[in-house]
């Protein structure tokens with residue numbers, strides 16, 4: 001995909017997925033503004049990119065940082081075409097132990113940072129009048145909820161909601177807004193107990209993660225995620241907007257948006273007793289699952305037994321009751 005002449009900002013691109021996005025956009029021809037809180041990581045990333053790049057060391061969250069990023073794009077490269085709001089942190093704790101600071105910090109970086117950066121980018125892209133691409137980074141935790149991630153799941157769900165809202169608001173300007181739902185081995189996911197040994201082994205040997213991890217869990221390297229970001233940044237994705245698209249390992253997934261699943265009508269409205277009666281007679285017979293399912297390695301096959309089938313369409317897992325396993329939550 002050809003991005004020559006395009007200018008991109010990638011927040012949190014000093015390492016991990018952000019660095020991979022910045023490298024991939026740069027390799028496709030875009031000039032890139034690299035951003036991170038870590039100055040050394042910013043300098044290293046700028047030096048590692050194959051094309052023109054500048055660095056801005058700033059904590060995404062407030063308007064000043066967002067304005068600095070857009071100003072850097074315009075002053076260094078004359079314009080802004082692509083924004084990837086990737087910067088992120090985790091402060092995981094169960095609800096009853098989560099502090100105000102845990103909550104506020106995660107909301108500030110992810111939700112507020114996405115808002116302030118997208119707003120600054122939208123102002124500039126609208127002024128240019130040539131369309132644009134805003135690529136937000138959500139998470140499976142935001143789509144389904146995840147144990148220990150009140151703050152993060154709320155922020156990432158909010159980001160998906162903002163993508164749908166901004167897709168409407170910016171449609172006339174031909175600025176597309178989509179939410180990527182990535183999964184990849186990074187400093188964030190390395191802490192997940194079910195995957196840690198597999199990731200360590202893969203890094204030690206240089207071998208790819210096992211096929212079931214890449215396919216069923218959709219977990220692979222950061223480079224497995226970059227194709228979707230480059231596609232969404234390019235002209236090939238024209239008209240694709242307001243979507244949440246998952247990618248990781250060998251898996252690409254279009255997430256459904258929330259919609260009414262079961263609808264009933266009653267003249268005069270619904271009293272509590274009427275709801276209880278309606279529920280018992282079938283209205284609520286197929287409740288939604290929630291939570292990210294815990295990873296399930298395939299059971300070694302016994303002779304004559306049929307193989308486990310968790311193919312690419314294996315959706316809708318998860319728990320409809322308490323004790324949901326904690327899956328890939330980053």
Ligand SMILES: NC(=O)c1ccc[n+]([C@@H]2O[C@H](COP(=O)([O-])OP(=O)(O)OC[C@H]3O[C@@H](n4cnc5c(N)ncnc54)[C@H](O)[C@@H]3O)[C@@H](O)[C@H]2O)c1
Nearest residue numbers: 012016017036037059060087088139182183184186188330
């Ligand atoms: N790794 C995954 O599987 C996964 C899954 C779903 C979502 N995500 C999301 O992808 C993004 C990148 O995740 P990652 O796994 O590469 O994490 P990471 O921790 O490896 O990288 C995050 C980067 O963001 C930077 N950062 C943190 N706060 C910042 C701020 N206020 N301003 C600027 N930079 C800041 C960090 O310094 C770091 O370089 C995050 O938004 C994360 O929530 C990751």
